[in-house]
Amino acid sequence: MLHQRAPAVERLGLRAFTTGAEVLHGVAWLGTATVFPQPVGLGATWDPDLLTRVADVVGIELRAKHAADPIVSLNVWAPVVNPLRHPAWGRNEEGYSEDPYLTAELGTAYARGLRGDHPVYWRTVPTLKHAFGYNNETDRGVTSSQLRPRVLHEYELPAFVGPLQAGAAGAVMAAYNLVNGRPNHLSGELLDLLRDVTPQPLLVVSDAAAPGFVVTLQRFYDDHVESHAAMLRAGVDSFTDNDADSAPTIERVTAALERGLLDEADIDLAVQRQLEVRIRTGELDPDRDPFVVGPDAIDLPAHRALAREAVARSVVVLENDGTLPVREGARVAVVGPHADRVLHDWYSGTPPYLVGLGTALRERLGDEAVTVADGSDRVVLRSVRTGRAVRCGGPTHVLTADGAGPGTATGPDEQHDLTHWGDGLWSVAVAGTGLLWTGARWVLHADATRVGGWVAQETFRRTPHDDGTWSLQHAGSGKWLRVQHDEAGTLVADAETPEAADRFTAEVVRTGADAVRDACRDADVVVVAVGNDPHLGGRETADRPTLTLPESMLDLWRVAGEGAGSARRVLLVVSSYPYVLPDDLGADAVVWTSHGGQELGHGVTDVLVGDEEPRGRLAQAWPAAVEHVGDLFDYDVIAAGHTTWYARHAPRYALGHGLTYGDVAYATAHLALPGGSSTDAATVTPQSRVGVVVRLHNAGSRAAHELVQVYADAPEHRLPFGHRLVGHRRVEVGAGETLDVTVEVPAARLATWDVTRSRLVVEPGRYVLGVGPSASTVAHQLVVEVDAEPVPPxxxxxxxxxxxxxxxxxxxxxxxxxxxxxxxxxxxxxxxxxxxxxxxxxxxxxxxxxxxxxxxxxxxxxxxxxxxxxxxxxxxxxxxxxxxxxxxxxxxxxxxxxxxxxxxxxxxxxxxxxxxxxxxxxxxxxx
CATH class of the missing domain: 2.60.120.260 (Galactose-binding domain-like)
Structure with a gap:
């Protein structure tokens, strides 16, 4: 029972059980399911109610998969609540916000939807990932995150504590890395901090293969028997290791019992926690389970509608000079690699359909009003040695070099579209089918619909030579491409060196730049859609190699400007993370969205054309310069000046930033006192809840969705206090309307960790509350004086x-x-x-x-x-x-x-x- 794959115990009525199903933003790896925006996009909604509704659908669809196959686990591995400390983290897409309390709020909301609202039974049991100090992929199994007490208790723990205290999550996954020199899977003291705040028993699961790392990578113990015993004593209850083979885990734990390193009570406690999870999901009371659905509760009309709503609410308008919303009757060009692509990340499910931006705009504005060009170069690749063009032949899409000879016309099977994704990585698609080259099977095929896999197999690197020819390397395997000496001339990836590879000439059929210029020529508005592929340029196992857009995409932006003439230019960034944008961008509008899943095109279109008001706000600041972000491996956010809390440099776009289509002004602000009186300064206690009242006025002609935010500073605090989000509230302000909004600020959010007494303390003194639409835009300042006992020597x-x-x-x-x-x-x-x-x-x-x-x-x-x-x-x-x-x-x-x-x-x-x-x-x- 201690392994992820637990056998059935028929005499007790227990069926076989597996811990863990992936439901990060939809049910993943289990076939067709609704795919919602990435968590970093859901975070940009700042909307707990929406996240609960999204997770409710995800939970229903997971239950449908469980109904079809009971081995599908109802212990789900989501949400990820690691605060987004550093934008270079490869898994940035999986988290919600750089702010730990906003992360806790949104993580609680998502977990609550997965859990359901029954007082006894749970739809699923959410697992919070990944405890603790996990924000780097580089050497993630051996790096030690430095979490000194203040950083641990003020920044790291709140994101985990929030969902657990609320009773919304029932499990935690330990992270691969070490914290303060000890592997997380052995950090019983840290795990106990979470168990102490949880109203129900807490299941702790290992990350995949992590139990073995304690010996093989981290070398913290010399043998697996000792390490497994130590993990159980520390509070790990389930071992995900050696894939489906439970034998090594059983052997090691049995040996630990025989050596006296464990008592049976240690094992009983771990198994008890697992059984309590299964009891909560109704496994032993199937007639009383309120969450049973049939296997067909997938891709329902309401699920599609919610997916579209979630995308629209996550879109952030970063800059806008009035170009947006696109006016009726405008001619629109959509260009760039994301012009009509919808891409998947590692934890995406299989969507029932995909709607890209170009397709959605044509639906809304008409085919004649929209032109689309993805900016790829169309070429014919010809082997220098054989003189024959590389073509896609046969029903299996095997690539062969049996195309037409030099100087002869080529068709769509010999023509290929090359797209550059940055860091030297290219995808190659057959022009006639749009299918991608893949080297996953040694012999190259062209049958992939997208880049994917634990190791991406659909990307290539090209090495140009002085004579203008190329050598091509399959990035996934590192092997170079050559043409076999068979009759067909099969293209394979097996050459060990570029010298052993074939060289190819690239006959240009059409450059991407020319296609973009042509598409933009008659447009009134040009949308240049750039960004990352979630399997490249930063993902699980790989941190980002750069924070800037690839030069090839910036070239498309400049080319679009050349072709657009007097047209307005909108930079649309579709990405899993923030970018550092050029200072001389010269955009009329800038918009960001995460990879939004199946309804990406519809949701973004709804905002661009004004059918939906912009509601998205950044839950993670965008830096102004690469050198401002600091060292990825420095976890001391206080000393390093990381995140909005302690940043030493102004960002380009701040936490909370996002524009509306209205014209909202923050007219006045005051503190609400008992009895209805108001003031701009007041004395409070650490137990107080402070009411900040803001008067908003919308002078625009459209209703606006405003996110009122309150940030706290403590200039005279004896400790570095930072600039902290302490309250926020979303409201709709009608055209011409004046509205008073109250944001409640708990004084407890002003607490710092007292290292002398090991507890959170709101220290006495003056705190300044800044009110405004983002962390860097303060419209009004109010002062609270906290009356409290000072920290003694x-x-x-x-x-x-x-x-x-x-x-x-x-x-x-x-x-x-x-x-x-x-x-x-x-x-x-x-x-x-x-x-x-x-x-x-x-x-x-x-x-x-x-x-x-x-x-x-x-x-x-x-x-x-x-x-x-x-x-x-x-x-x-x-x-x-x-x-x-x-x-x-x-x-x-x-x-x-x-x-x-x-x-x-x-x-x-x-x-x-x-x-x-x-x-x-x-x-x-x-x-």
Whole structure:
């Protein structure tokens, strides 16, 4: 029962069971199902009700799959609630927002729809992914995310805690990476933080293959028996490993029992949590299950309508000079790689149909009013060695080199459309069919409808030579293309080097630039649709290689300008993530949408032509420059200045940004007080809920959907506080209407983590509430004064203090104290020394330092304790050397007297711990 594939237990009436079904934005990998926008697009709706309705449909369709095949799990692996800390993360498409509380709100809403609203039975049991500190794909199984206490409790945990406290999720998946030096699958202390806030038992599942990584990649244990025992003791209840083969898991756990590394009670507890999940879904009470549907509850008319609504509500108008909405009667050109494509991501289901933008615009405006060109180059590829053109031949679409000879006319089977997706990756489609070349089977075929697969098989790299010929490399396998010496001249991907590959000439039938110019020539409005393919340029297993649009797409933008003349130009970005756009873009309007699923074209068209008002708002800021985003692997958002909370640079488009077709002004704002009075400043307590009242006026001729946002700053806070979203509310403001809107702000959202007492605290002082339509546009400021007890000095005399609970960490990293529990501090790799600071510490009467130390390697290693002196210098009062023997798991308690020759310590002082050499520090104490 501990493996993902649990067998039936017929004597107990238990059928075979599998943990996990993928339902990120629709049912995936189980055949036809409704496909909704990617989560990053759903996040842009800022609409919990919509997400609940979407998840309700997804849950119904998953139940339909379960009705057709009961092995389909009702324990579903969604939503992803990792905050979108860094835009270069390959899996950016899977999350909702960079803000942890907005992520929690939307994740709760999606989980609630999957769960259903019955008080006893659950439609499905949602699993939150991925705990914890998971925002990089590069080396994801071995990197250690540094989550110091403030970052952990203020930024990382809230996104998980929200859905769990609400009772909307019943499971959590541990992430591949390590946190503070310990694999997440062994981090019982972190998992317990989630179990402590969950009103029902919490199932913890492993990520796929992760249990084996503890030994093979992370080398945290030497053998799988020990590691599996440690995972169970840490709270992992289900092992997804070795695909469908449960034997290795069973053998390892059995051996752990025999060695005494586990008790049967450990196994009973894990199995109990699994059974409780199954009980919740009605498996043992089928006659009482309120969520039973038939296998045909798929692709219903209401599901299609909701998919279209979800796309429209997720579209964000980023810039607009009045070009949008497109006026009636306008002639529109739609050009670029997304002109009429609808693309899938790894976690997409199989949609029942696809509607692209060009198709949808033609439906709405008429065929004569819309021209479409995808900007691909149409070429004939001819083998230099054989002189024959590469063609698609036969019903199986095998590519052969048996086309017409040099100088002869070619047909659609010999002509191919080349599209560049950035990072040197090209897709090649047969002009006559639109089907893509794929190298998945060694012999090249042209039968793929899209780029796909765990390793994409439908992309190629081209190497140009001085004589103008090309060599082509299949990107998925790394093999080079050559023509076999058979009668047909079969094209295969098996050459090991470019020298062994065939060379091809490319006879241009039509350039993409010429096609775009022609399409734009008579247009009134040109929509240039660019962006990524979700299987390329960033996805699971691969972080983004760049944050900028490919130069080939920017070239299309410039070409469209040349052909458009006086036409208005709209840049439409269809992508899984933000881009850094050129400063000299010169667009009349800029619009963003995620990959929206089957109704992408209809939903975007509804907004472009004004049938739907723009409602989307960015849930993730778009940076103004590549250098502003910082290091992908730096998880300390406070020190690194990551996200809107702590950003040091103004973004191009801020969190919450998005335009309406109305003209909404923020006329006034005030704080609502008990009894109906109002003010622009008030005193509150940490338990208060503050009412921010905003008067909006829409001077436009259309109703507008406005997202009123409130952000908090604390300029005088003793800690770096940041710029935090603390409240928001969506309203519709009619044309010419004036409307008063109240946004409720819980004072608890002003809390910071008190490292001295290990709890969230709203500290006393002045907080400024900025009200406006985005994080960077503040229309009014209001002030609240919090009346609360100040944080007392940290007690260090007679109290053991964890070095990890420092106020400042410089050139150090957090690491596992032992394999199972605790966190220590050690010098960061590449540094010779580092320090931590403990602020406002009570040190009166101290005479000696007691420290628990270990070493990372042989060599000098010691710890110094210093207090500040006048003039900003530090006075060292103790130095403790680490014993020579032992390793990183061998801890010694070292006691040394304080050097008080220059005078006793003050009553209260900041304390600095300086680490030198191969030292690790667990705790310090003064006596």
């Amino acid at each position: 940290r007690a260090l005399v007679g109290h053991e203090v964890h070095a990890a609970d420092a106020d400042v960490l410089t050139d150090v990293e957090l690491a596992a104290r032992t394999r199972t529990v605790g966190t220590a501090v050690q010098i960061a790799r590449g540094r010779e020394e580092g320090c931590v600071e403990l602020w406002t510490t009570s040190v009166r009467g101290a005479r000696e330092l007691r420290a628990v130390l270990a070493r990372t390697r042989p060599g000098p290693a010691w710890l110094e304790l210093a207090v500040p002196e006048d003039g900003g210098t530090w006075r060292t009062v103790a130095a403790a050397a680490v014993p020579e023997d032992g390793d990183r798991w061998t801890w010694s308690t070292v006691t040394v007297p304080l050097d008080l020759a220059a005078g006793d310590l003050p009553d209260v002082a900041d304390v600095r711990l300086r680490l030198v050499g191969a030292v690790r520090v667990a705790t310090v104490e003064l006596r």
